[in-house]
Amino acid sequence: MTHFKNVIVRIPGHGISEGITSNPELGKPIYEKALVQHEHYISALTKCGVKVNILQPNDDFPDSCFMEDTALCTDKCAIISRPGAATRQNETKLEDFRELLSSFYTNIHEIEAPGTVEPGDIMMVGDTFYVGESARTNKEGIKQMREILESYGKEVIEVPLNEVLHLKTGVNYIEDNNLLISGEFIDNPLFAKFNKIVVDPDEAYAANCIWVNGKVIVPAGYPKVQKAVEHLGYEVLVVDTSEYCKIDGGLSCLSLRF
DSSP: OOOOOEEEEEOOOGGGGGOOOSOGGGOOOOHHHHHHHHHHHHHHHHHTTOEEEEEOOOTTOTTTTOGGGGEEEOSSOEEEOBOSSGGGGGGGGOHHHHHHHHHHOSOEEEOOTTOOBOGGGEEEETTEEEEEEOSSSOHHHHHHHHHHHHTTTOEEEEEEOSSSSSHHHHEEEOSTTEEEEOGGGTTOGGGTTSEEEEOOGGGGGGGOOEEETTEEEEETTOHHHHHHHHHTTOEEEEEOOHHHHTTTOOTGGGOEEO
8 A cells, every 4th residue: 555755746836827728718727716725735635644845836837836747756766757748848857846856766767858758647556557648648758657667666557548638637546446537448448457436527527536645635516526435435635626627737736746
């Protein structure tokens, strides 16, 4: 069973209203509301018994609060990613991020061009890593990720994506063989062995929940998913991420957990 000790988050900057979105009809995030929601997110993580390491806002990068896409943090190594979104590629070069990561890891690798990887496409199940091939994570990136992870005795399983932005947009592991799953992944044979909690289309956003040390953080406003997770016996913490939803972000996107 995984146990997380640390989390890295970055406070959203004023530029968050210009974050990348595939749903402009939802409107732009309201900075003040996003800040409050981020504080509630940090509070929920703290209740899960982790130390939350907070990076200061960076107004140059509208999406920089989505820390998940900057690195893959495992029990053996960290792998600095190379985001597929061009506007995000320099986020991984930020000094404060690199310094903080180096304080936790001696084994740090990097994805090199022309590989792209956004760890929103990577789902960790013990020592197995499901990696989605998406618009943001390409075959070369997956190849590099596979070589690094296999050198530490990990397994990589590639998952083709057709409809969603990131793998974890639609499928998330909450430990104990339980998998929140939606849309294109429901009948995928790669996930046949799991206890599948199928998320209805009208609550698809809530497929992105995060397990942290026995508790599960669920986005606010999705009662069916909340009830299903509670039914599995988990303590549920509810956090409103509605401002992040406007720029294609969910609960897992907002932190690195290791």
